[in-house]
Amino acid sequence: MEKTLKQDKVNIIKIVLFGPESTGKTTLSIHLARHYNTVWVPEYARDYLQNKWNNERKTCENSDLLPIAFGQMKLENELAKKADKVLICDTDLLETKVYSEEFYGGFVNEDLEKAARANSYDLYLLTYIDTPWEADDLRDRPEQRLEMFKAFENALIKYNRSYILLKGDKKNRYKTAVAKIDEILKSKENLQRFSDNLSDLDLHFLHQQNNDNLPQI
Secondary structure: OHHHHOOOOOOOEEEEEEOOOOOOHHHHHHHHHHHOOOOEEOOHHHHHHHHHHHHHOOOOOHHHHHHHHHHHHHHHHHHHOOOEOEEEEOOOHHHHHHHHHHHOOOOOOHHHHHHHHHOOOOEEEEEOOOOOOOOOOOOOOHHHHHHHHHHHHHHHHHOOOOEEEEOOOHHHHHHHHHHHHHHHHHHOOOOOOOOOOHHHHHHHOOOOOOHHHOOOO
16 A cells, blocks of 8 residues: 555656645646646546545545545656656645645544655745635635645645745746746756657647646736
């Protein structure tokens, strides 16, 4: 079970969008992946929990967190092999751990706890709550955005993760993120480059949207 939650070793830079709901993580993930001509890892929980809501009219339960974690790491490991120098992750297991602690009385599954601590990333982009709340079927606790933000930041500090805070409008966040990622790129050598093989190229853009469909930034 634990092995399923481990990262595969790939020589790339891994960036995580990290923070409360409705703070622009997915939009920024898409734009950063497009900027670096690479792939991004979507949030597995979105589809998983939307299907649960559609079929059962139930929201997330404690028992869902481990299947979500397995699904998230499967996506990340698959897409890491298709990344070109940089992999943009819309979430990670540390974020799942924070939600488990905040929503389920401090409880975290032991395997999830171990994997969240062990998996490593080059940079976390912590998204602040100075964005409009956009309600949907899954999001809740809009009145507790600040408390959730503090929980996310405290997790980064507790586990000594490298991070920068993103505030302001979408363009400012984007420019700040790019500047920091470029800085990391300059410090790394022999990073994985994506194959020029055409069949691989199709997969390379599988999780990217066409330019016409990109959300505005």
